[in-house]
Amino acid sequence: MSDMTRNDMTSTNSAGAGGGLVNAQAIFLLIGLALLLAAPFFVYPIFLMKLLCFALFACAFNLLLGYTGLLSFGHAAFFGGAAYITAHTVKEWGVTPEIGVLLGVLAAAFLGLVMGFVAIRRQGIYFAMITLALAQMFFFFCLQAEFTKGEDGIQSVPRGHLFGVVDLNNPIAMYFFVLAVFLIGMAIIWRFVNSPFGMILKSIRENEPRAVSLGYAVDRYKLGAFVMSAALTGLAGGVKALVFQFATLTDVSWQMSGEVILMTLLGGIGTLVGPIFGAGLVVTLQNYLATSSFPVTIITGVVFMVCVLVFRRGIIGEFYASRLGRKLGFVHRR
């Protein structure tokens, strides 16, 4: 019994399914880790790194959509903004890659604070529209600004030496750097969701007027989640700039904001790992269909429609809610 209560407290899926939950989670986690460690020796590393960047992006976005209930349509600003800052500081200032990424994160967090401060006052579609409008303003800023090099973007960004020691031009070294960043990002998200703060976020999502009547200034909590989501998105964007060695307008465009929504919905909102699978699916499709004469957007569009119609909860959400998922002790929260 005491074991059960313990699980209830340490897990997001706190329906009290007992030991099955922790065991299944641990096994899946280990399998996933093993695959990630072995993958670069079998699969093209750049593709894997792209996948990890977008997976982290989608998970950071899900922190807002799934765990706070806010649909942002402007996350490209944080992703692309951080990419520009990282690319610029690494290339022009000659800082080491980890400092460049960190500066990208800080810039994204600051941008998130400003955008969030304006947008959080409205809810639902109005919130989404304000974030979209602000992100578009940022897009045109990037188009006009000097340091972003306009239509060309910042090209041939050197990857440099991690901590001044490890040469990131080696694809395997670069891959493990990206993997480490990804795992750190996921750990931060996990902790954020399963923390006292995360409980308050959950209560706001469950019943906002009640949270207000208990004395919570809900806008501040939402803003906190918004800034955290923006910062982690910046982490993904900054690393992406190093992986591809460029930062362009594509990363700040509204299509990018739409793509991350697609990834999150495909994988399953409000599940920790769902967006990883959603990102994996979209990035894989884009990669393998890139050379086909058939336009890739039509295929992803069809996949999206089928998924929304058949897997309403997303791939992972549907798995959690399935008989097998429940047997393994997963619980889909809604």
Add this chain to the structure above:
Amino acid sequence: MAGQHAQTDSRVVLSARGLTRDFGGFTAVNKVDLDVRHAEVHALIGPNGAGKTTVFNLLTKFLQPTRGTIHLLGQDITKTAPDKVARMGLVRSFQISAVFPHMSVLDNVRIALQRPNNLAVQFWRPLSALDRLNERADALIAAVGLEKERDAFAVDLSYGRKRVLEIATTLALDPKVMLLDEPMAGMGQEDVAAIAKIIRNVAKDRAVLMVEHNLSVVAEISDHITVLQRGEILATGNYETVSSNPEVRSAYMGTEHA
């Protein structure tokens, strides 16, 4: 009326003067004066559409009054934000049950305890940091008789039990004034008796203002009754005063309750 004004009675914790709210051309609440006293159960009754819930929303600042003033513990809260009002000690419940459905009973109560115990903003600490709230949470759960349901999801509780849980979370804030919007609506006799007892109990050291339709319970547990009709006060006083008022009898109570 003028003799028993707010300032002369030190037991008054929440008072409204000339409280008015217009919605477009419609005046939902019109010049309502209200004094809620410490250690009293004050019932707000009246037919449907009389403006009871609007008064609640005005007092708790979920709505802004068009005119009038509200004082809580001597401080003017007419322009204060609702979450600030809650932190000052005025905590409300809602007409539809206000629980966090996909959380356990324990977590529901702990949410209320987190802020007063400075455990609401730590995004870097594990959930086990909240375990130190368990003792207090369990005491509150026991106070309303929900021990057996402690680890159940709020969504799975019966309606009556949800209302009880709501009272427990409200009590967690140790409010000076508790506003209960129809705490017994849609409940069976057994639950009504249980809630009535809990309300009497919690009113020993705080003020309770409640909207309620169940007149036999109102008669039984209220120290003071205010009758609203079409947004205006029809009568106010103890049960005898109010129930013998001919206007009240014809407008609302009927004869069987007099």
